[in-house]
Every structure is written in structure tokens, then in C-alpha cells.
Amino acid sequence: MSRPVLDPQYGMHVWPCAVVLAQYIWFHRRLVCGKRILEVGAGVSLPGIVAAKCGAQVILSDNAEFPQCLDNCQRSCQMNNLSGVRIIGLTWGHVSPCLLTLAPVDLILGSDVFFEPEDFEDIISTVHYLMEKNPHAQFWTTYQVRSANWSIEGLLYKWGMESTCVPLQSFEANKEQLAWSSLPGMYTIQMMVISKKIKD
Numbered sequence: 285m286s287r288p289v290l291d292p293q294y295g296m297h298v299w300p301c302a303v304v305l306a307q308y309i310w311f312h313r314r315l316v317c318g319k320r321i322l323e324v325g326a327g328v329s330l331p332g333i334v335a336a337k338c339g340a341q342v343i344l345s346d347n348a349e350f351p352q353c354l355d356n357c358q359r360s361c362q363m364n365n366l367s368g369v370r371i372i373g374l375t376w377g378h379v380s381p382c383l384l385t386l387a388p389v390d391l392i393l394g395s396d397v398f399f400e401p402e403d404f405e406d407i408i409s410t411v412h413y414l415m416e417k418n419p420h421a422q423f424w425t426t427y428q429v430r431s432a433n434w435s436i437e438g439l440l441y442k443w444g445m446e447s448t449c450v451p452l453q454s455f456e457a458n459k460e461q462l463a464w465s466s467l468p469g470m471y472t473i474q475m476m477v478i479s480k481k482i483k484d
């Protein structure tokens with residue numbers, strides 16, 4: 285299977301995974317309301333924007349080295365009249381002052397962030413750091429299956445986390461069209477809830 289060349293432009297349009305994660309957030313909007321949420325690799329930030337509209341306290345983040353993606357997060361907030369959303373540069377795997385000083389969050393969102401196997405452990409290590417700040421935090425993530433050989437299970441085990449796969453039909457996302465968007469299309473997308481493994 286061919287893969288497009290990786291580019292910061294990846295954060296400049298909405299990916300199919302974002303629509304599915306946004307639907308999950310909308311489906312659980314009562315749970316999301318009032319929560320402290322960080323979206324990682326946000327790009328256009330559809331899931332974070334929906335969460336903010338549902339009453340969550342949202343921080344959007346993207347690679348600190350991709351200013352155009354961070355500008356894009358800003359534009360999404362402006363277009364949706366969201367003035368209270370903070371935007372930060374947060375590069376996966378980097379222990380930056382921004383990450384160190386971040387207040388604990390309840391939920392971490394990541395839509396289509398597992399697209400480059402080289403980055404998988406960096407993403408998981410960042411999520412692990414956030415879960416050290418709040419062991420009850422969950423990572424809600426949608427993943428587009430691009431290769432049957434890619435898996436994060438081994439890394440989750442290594443970092444003391446576990447995942448639950450959420451069937452798309454359980455939040456009415458098993459459709460080619462969602463909320464007037466045809467983006468989910470025929471792609472194979474998985475929704476996972478990742479949390480810190482409870483020691484037994």
C-alpha cells in the first residue's frame with residue numbers, strides 16, 4: 285500500500301479519523317462537559333472544537349516546530365467563536381517546559397496521530413507523562429488502519445497502559461457519512477480508549 289509523504293501540511297485539513305472522534309465526543313457530550321482536555325496533533329482540531337462546544341476546558345496542541353499548524357488551531361477557534369481555548373506547541377516525546385508546566389488533564393484526544401510508526405513511542409511517552417500527572421486520565425484516540433503490521437499494543441504494555449477498542453456502531457459511527465461529512469468513507473478506522481494499567 286502506498287503512503288503519502290509526511291508533511292506539516294498534514295495538520296492543514298480534517299482527516300477521516302477526526303470526524304469519527306468528534307462523533308464519539310458528541311455521543312459522550314455529558315461526560316465531556318466540564319472536563320480538562322488536551323488535544324495532541326490537533327491540526328484543524330475538529331475533536332477539540334466539538335469538546336469545547338460541549339463545555340469542556342480545552343487546550344489544543346500541535347508540533348511546536350509547525351507554526352502553520354498552530355495558526356490553524358487558532359483559526360479553527362476563531363471561526364467557531366471560541367475565545368477561551370489555549371493553544372500550545374507540544375512535540376511528542378519532547379519534555380518541554382510547556383509539557384512540564386501543564387496542569388493535569390482528564391482527557392487527552394488524538395485523532396490520526398498514529399500515522400508514522402517512528403513516532404508511536406513518542407506519542408505514548410507523552411501520554412504516559414500526562415497520566416503520571418493524573419492517573420485517571422484517559423486517552424481517546426482514533427486510528428486509521430494503514431498497514432496490518434502496525435500495532436501499538438507492545439508499546440502500551442511497555443509503558444504500563446491498556447487499551448479498549450470501542451466498536452464504531454456503539455456510537456453510530458459505522459457509516460460512510462457522518463454528520464454531513466463523507467470523510468469516514470470506506471476507510472478502516474478504529475476508536476480506542478487508552479488508560480493507565482491498574483496494577484493487580
Ligand SMILES: C[S@@+](CC[C@H](N)C(=O)[O-])C[C@H]1O[C@@H](n2cnc3c(N)ncnc32)[C@H](O)[C@@H]1O
Binds near residue numbers: 348353
Ligand atoms: C494526520 S494529521 C491529523 C490532524 C488532525 N488530528 C486530524 O485528524 O484532522 C497529524 C497531525 O499530527 C501533527 N504532528 C506530526 N508530528 C508531530 C509531532 N512530532 N508532535 C506533535 N504533533 C505532530 C501534525 O502537525 C498533524 O496536525
